[in-house]
Amino acid sequence: MKHINIIKILGVVFLFIFLGLQYNIVEAKRLPPQEVEPVIYNGVKYTATHEKMGYVEAWDIKTGKKLWEKKVYDVKIDPHMEADVQWVFITNLSIKDGKLIVVNEKGDRYEIDIESTDTSQTDSNTVSKNNSWILSAIFVILLFIGGYLSYKLLKKKR
Structure with missing residues (x-):
């Protein structure tokens, strides 16, 4: 027993x-990426689309015309791992000092100069969340x- x-x-x-x-x-x-609230500044609406990972778009509010599309960062996919766990989407958009601030799921932070659309990485989260x-x-x-x-x-x- x-x-x-x-x-x-x-x-x-x-x-x-x-x-x-x-x-x-x-x-x-x-899980699906969280929706990112668009930012409106000086008559332009800035959005992060999930159809294209790492991209930001600028739209004229009056005309509805796309002004520009900018690739903010690359996501390198390792073919030996499942792709979906490697995806890194934008989580937040904000404006500070005339620059569009972009933050992604890894905590990486980028600044886009609204006039020139030049991009620079301002902060990187080096700790892996995996x-x-x-x-x-x-x-x-x-x-x-x-x-x-x-x-x-x-x-x-x-």
């Missing part, structure tokens, strides 16, 4: 470990601790 309970507990622990390791597979499918392996390792460790404590608790009751 004791062996059957231990086998059941270990089975449950390994099931949770297996499910925890599936986290990386589930994580590979990203730390899923850490979460998986913590999950597995917690499962082992939980399994061990369950085993000790059942052993004590006998």
Whole structure:
């Protein structure tokens, strides 16, 4: 009887470990990017489109005509990884000192001179947000601790 309970507990622990390791597979499918509020400045509406990653557009409010489109940054896709987890979309647009400030999902910050459309990167977030392996390792460790404590608790009751 004791062996059957231990086998059941270990089975449950390994099931949770297996499910925890599936986290990386589930994580590979990203949620849609958040909508970015357009910015209006001096009769021009600035938008970030998700159809073209890393692009900003300027539109004349009166005529509805596109004034310009600017590629702010490149996203390099590693063909050995799923593409969607590598996508980096713009998350915020704002105006400061006559410059369009663009921030992306990685926290990188760019400035676009509204007159010349020259772009410069002002801040870069060098810490990668892809730390899923850490979460998986913590999950597995917690499962082992939980399994061990369950085993000790059942052993004590006998």
